[in-house]
Amino acid sequence: LDFNMGYRGRRKSLKRVTAPKSWMLDKTGGVFAPKCTPGPHKSRESFPLTLFLRNRLRYALSYQEVKKIVKQRLIKVDGKIRTDxxxxxxxxxMSFF
Structure with a gap:
């Protein structure tokens, strides 16, 4: 057996319990939390756009609603339209709607 086999690409999931404390997620809100894609900020010092729209601004109620809003190209972050x-x-x- 070869135990040196690794994952293919980055890990796309993040457990809610191991998420940064600055995100202020409750433990009972589910098992997983959205993980940030690589970008201009460090992963521990940043906040996924999903959590920003859903938990902080209460602009959407669910993850699916956030995906629909973002794909409609309604969100600008730092002056650029973001679809991720x-x-x-x-x-x-700075975020604009």
Whole structure:
């Protein structure tokens, strides 16, 4: 047996319990949390666009609603339209709707 086999690509999932404490997620909200895609901010210092729209601004009720809003190209982060729902937003970033 060869135990040196690795994953193919980055890990796309993140357990809710191991998410950064700055995200302020409750433990009972589910098993997984959205993981940030690589971007301009560090993963521990950023916030996924999904959590920003759903948990902070209460702009959507579910993950599916956030995906639909983002794919309609209604969200601008730092002056650019973002269509990635897990785009890492910084704490000082500017978002427009």
């Amino acid at each position: 729902n897990t785009y890492p937003t910084g704490f000082m970033g």
